[in-house]
Amino acid sequence: MLAAVAMDDDRDALAAWLPAQGLAMVPGSGLVPLSGGIANRNDRIELTTGPAVLRRPPPGVLATGASDMAREWRVVSALAPHFPLVPRGLAFCPDADVLGTPFLVIEHRPGIAVGAALPRGADIAALVGATLGQMVALHALAPEAVGLGNLGRPEGFYARQLVGWAQRAATVWPDGLPGAAAALIGALENAPAPLDAAPVLLHMDLKPDNLLVDPVTMAPLAMIDWDMATRGPRGFDLAILLSYWIERGDPVAVHALQAVPSLTPGAPGRTAIAAQYAAMGGIDPGPLAWPVALARLRLAVAWMQLYRKWQRGEMASDRYAGFDALAQAILRQALDQFSKGRI
Template sequence: MSGIHSIPESSASVWPAGVALRDEAEMRQLDWPRIARYLAGHGLVLDPHTPPRQFVGGLANFNFLLRVNDTWMVLRRPPDGPLPPGANDMAREHRILSRLWEELPFAPRSYHLCEDAEIAGAPFLLIEFRQGLVLHGGSVSPLAATVETGQALSGMLVDTLVAIHAVDPERVGLGTLGRPEGFFRRTAQGWAKRAELVSGGTLPTAAVEAVRWLEQCAEPAATTPVLLHNDFKLNNIIIDPHSLKPSAVVDWDMGTRGDAMFDLTTLLSYWSEAGDPDCMQRLEQMPSLNPGFASREAFANAYAAATGRSLADIKPWRVLTMFKLGVVFQQLHSRYVSGETNDPRYVGFGQLGLELHEFTLDVINERIF
């Protein structure tokens, strides 16, 4: 594809080219000698001449690049402190990624699960390393911000989500994953409880209205459950910088089975458009404001055309996932307030979460798709 800029290399020549890694002083420190001893007991030899390095980016899990058995692998573990219910589940992610690679070429293989939190401060995974480009925030850099780039990325997202939802969970041993029956109502109730917990029991007015709407709306019609990523968005995809196809889809710690609309509308909740209120302009979770990106509605229609799935019941899912996103940003802000992180990005997340609840009311009142 024309117009692609060169990808910068890591400052240390030992590391794979194009990988963005933190300086050692900025890394979350783990007990690497202890981890090495543990891994050796499982036939996994951590290279003593290649110190592990933490990847740049991410708001939750810690991911480290390391050399094990003469190949690159990723050690992945949850953040410090109390975890929201159902999130950062390493055992769930291992269950999915230890099998999904058999069906999806872009699913990295999970090789090992350690459930002993004493080894690395929390359970962790060893996952296959896939090289490529991750687009963080609202920019497509180092790609060229052209109409061609935006169109290609929009199309790739459609194709990738369609491929995930086409997987037969039974064929990869995931036929009992999750509880798809009653998925909508249970998920809505769960996020209402999380909202109450993170707000200290006093929900903001917009959140109260959103919860009331979700409680009273007609439950979407039951559909055949599909495999859900549960946090599908562009920065959870490692992209081949030349073809702009997925090299890997990562962050499966919340994967489950349920209605395909949940994954679709989760992606749309991150998708900012010109004309959106300020909170969606500041969100910067997707570079969808760049030239060539589809609108939310056009993307949903393209997905429906590719799968044959109806969008008739999309509104309840759209409200649910938009409300959920507001709660997530308030949860992230609470980690800053409690001292679990000093990352300056978290400072404004509480206010952003409140404004996203207001935006959820726009979706309810159909002022916006």
Template sequence: MVTTSSRQHRTSPKSVPGLDLVRLQAYLMRHRIVLNPSAAPEKFAAGYGNMNFLLQTEGGPLVLRRPPPGPVPPGANDMAREYRILSSLHPVMPLVPKAALFCDDLSVVGAPFLVMEYRPGLVIGETIPSDTVKSWRAVEQIGTALGRRIIHVLSDLHAVDAEACGLGTLGRPDGFVERTQRGWSKRARLAWDNAPEDLTALLDWLEAHAPETSRAPTLIHNDFKLDNIILDPDTLEPRTLIDWDMGTLGDPLYDLAVLLSYWTEAGDPDAMHQLRQMPTACHGFPTREEAATLYAKASGRRLTDFTYFRVLATLRLAVVFQQLYRRYESGGTDDPDFARFDDLSRGLLSFGLQVARGDFY
């Protein structure tokens, strides 16, 4: 969901945490996938969620994807759901990678996993590589191009006919908004022992401003952001859209709001800059409001009740970082970067209230 580094940087192939290579090799051979014995799987460096490994096989490189070690929250890191989405969506939206295999036998690697095609490319997280920026200076501002491309990918996704591609029964679209608000409100109360005043105020605001009407559901990614789009390193055209384990049918404006919850602007409060997720505060990226307007034009949708969705998505992000902090506090990780997430999550609660008041888009 949130990331710290590019997926294209990988650890040494000598270290493969999360895989039992003997059992994996035997299982894959039964499905006519033969690992190259001279090249051990390489773990992609990623964020705090699913684990991804590059497999070298006789038929070419593939990616194995599995949940992180330890307990998995209900509904999260769902490999079966992701495999279904990839299998159904790839034929009608080629930007989605092709799935090759799904395994729910826990004896193989200790968790369900899927195998899918590998598409190399550039992944942009917190920063844009300096050589990429330099190569674009004479053409146009890199952020202008990337901002438009991100929005058009999202709009194209929301235009997919879910029923026609076999995903019409995915999730529970009826009551999606109410259920999403209720779910994140419950997680928020569990994430803090003593609810901060800003959290109480934010939850009260959401209760008072819940939309009275619903729009037609679409396929939504549910964690759509720049580093889930692998780009051509030279042209910056999207090559693939990844991380589908939370995909569902729901309100498309929630998908847009989740994207904009990561979208930092230069004049934002410190908490938004401490997210370190997307480089949108510079390089000529459109503002959040401009990005939303681009989406409205591309999709033909009215942004009714959009402030509500912005606040809900900001609450979601605050809760995620507080959950990560609690994991650090309880000894579940020794990553020192997690120590700052308590302040960050509280800062996001405060920012959510500022969005609710109209101080920020």
């Protein structure tokens, strides 16, 4: 009942705010939660000009730099005219007094977000090809040509990412880092220099559920979730995808991640995916053991951030209850694979 009242209040507040942006909700329509995603909230809304998506951070305390709606607005506004898969931004509200957080309204696109389960009859090879193809296309854009030449700070990218995620790890484990986390951070101390002559645009979470696809053909229809986008080495976008890509031979404890359909029969392994990216783009992304280990650290900390929000009562679903154990399993896998020079 309280959730329904809150949704009604949000609908009324949004309906009152939109006319100043030249937009209006269809009378009698409301907010319809969209499936997919485990952090940011996405609701379909009906505007008089057509369907749209209200996008905002999760409730409660946010980690530093998380769910940056201002960054997302800047990126989609710049990219949409140049990269057809990016939904158009329709309105941005930096004022948290309207709905409790900053938010944006973007164009609604058709398609499904594929998580752990591949749709019946769908081809995993087609989905992998679509994901990697769009990653290659994004990395081929010149940031300066699309108005994002000063997005982020690519200098010293890997070293700064390690420092940032080590600090976040200390925040989510305030009583002391788990042994695997401390050992992994120590093992990653010497950050490599990227091979790229110039930084590329990075999505920073480009996995299948952030690429809306046709449910039958797996053809890409939209790329969403741009709140972490930046510039940096192309290998890190690939490493992030690989950090989610659990293989059947991986420790059973990490099979619970269930973020991508990598356990589908016939799915390629991580090494094959890395090779396919290099072949499609015609560019070597460089050694990946270090970036993948960092991406796994990032993943473990992000899952712990969500677990802490669940502990504080900010996330209602019990799906987050096992994120503590899963985060530590990911750390152990990261340390084991990195010590062997593997991805």
